[in-house]
Amino acid sequence: MKAAGAKSGSRARGELKRFFTRLAGASSSLLLLDYDGTLAPFQEDPALASPYAGVTDRLRAIRGAGRVRVVVITGRAMDSILPLLGAEPFPEIWASHGRERRLPGGEVEYISPSTRQLRGIEEARQLAASAGLPGWMEEKPFSLAYHVRPAPPSERQDVLSAVGRLWRGVAEQASLERLPFDCGLELRPLGWTKGDAMRALLQEAPPDAPAAYLGDDETDEDAFRAIEGRGLSVLVRKAWRPTAARAWLRPPAELLRFLDRWRQAAGSGRIPSAGAAGPRGR
Numbered sequence: 001m002k003a004a005g006a007k008s009g010s011r012a013r014g015e016l017k018r019f020f021t022r023l024a025g026a027s028s029s030l031l032l033l034d035y036d037g038t039l040a041p042f043q044e045d046p047a048l049a050s051p052y053a054g055v056t057d058r059l060r061a062i063r064g065a066g067r068v069r070v071v072v073i074t075g076r077a078m079d080s081i082l083p084l085l086g087a088e089p090f091p092e093i094w095a096s097h098g099r100e101r102r103l104p105g106g107e108v109e110y111i112s113p114s115t116r117q118l119r120g121i122e123e124a125r126q127l128a129a130s131a132g133l134p135g136w137m138e139e140k141p142f143s144l145a146y147h148v149r150p151a152p153p154s155e156r157q158d159v160l161s162a163v164g165r166l167w168r169g170v171a172e173q174a175s176l177e178r179l180p181f182d183c184g185l186e187l188r189p190l191g192w193t194k195g196d197a198m199r200a201l202l203q204e205a206p207p208d209a210p211a212a213y214l215g216d217d218e219t220d221e222d223a224f225r226a227i228e229g230r231g232l233s234v235l236v237r238k239a240w241r242p243t244a245a246r247a248w249l250r251p252p253a254e255l256l257r258f259l260d261r262w263r264q265a266a267g268s269g270r271i272p273s274a275g276a277a278g279p280r281g282r
């Protein structure tokens with residue numbers, strides 16, 4: 001599918017201004033956020049990928065301003081994201097692309113894959129574990145992620161290709177899909193994407209509630225497409241790439257400015273100006 005492409009320069013600034021104007025007058029809103037690469041810079045050890053300085057405080061302030069449902073939607077497993085989000089109260093978290101949902105009160109709900117899919121994932125784990133390839137494997141409740149960041153950059157693509165070939169058969173048999181992410185390959189059950197998570201969240205919200213989704217990665221493209229026509233899609237990434245998102249922010253400065261504008265619009269009804277750190281063009 002052809003990407004719509006992030007709007008450049010003044011068009012994106014106009015789109016953001018209109019969005020925040022609506023937000024200032026809205027009685028409820030949805031702020032939906034990917035984690036890795038969006039709220040936090042990548043680290044060789046994902047367990048050390050803390051949010052950019054200032055992000056946690058701003059999210060807390062936005063939630064404190066009220067009238068907004070803040071949801072972090074991540075491919076990570078729940079137990080790997082919680083330690084990175086600071087202290088309670090956590091925002092609502094949809095982990096494993098939305099298959100594990102932690103509500104603001106702390107209750108957790110699951111959308112489990114089929115037994116056949118879970119067996120396939122276990123078989124794939126054993127295949128990769130015995131292959132002796134460089135990199136490491138992250139075992140999530142409902143998926144596997146093979147990380148090649150520890151390998152020399154010149155070897156990463158070869159390792160990813162080898163893992164992809166290793167998992168091809170089991171993916172076809174067990175209704176799993178192989179999905180590249182930044183420096184890795186994930187094997188996950190078909191049938192639930194961030195796009196499905198987005199549709200579920202939007203369905204629960206009043207139809208006129210302003211909604212925005214911020215993400216950086218290939219898995220976020222499903223969510224960008226799902227929110228099209230209903231809310232704002234924002235690519236958060238230092239370097240632009242083809243995308244279905246409507247706007248592009250370079251982290252951390254433009255991301256922090258975006259969150260400040262959200263807090264101001266949601267909290268006071270005052271419409272903040274774009275300031276120095278507006279959205280970028282290509």
Ligand SMILES: [Mg+2]
Pocket residue numbers: 034035036037038215216217
């Ligand atoms: Mg990401």
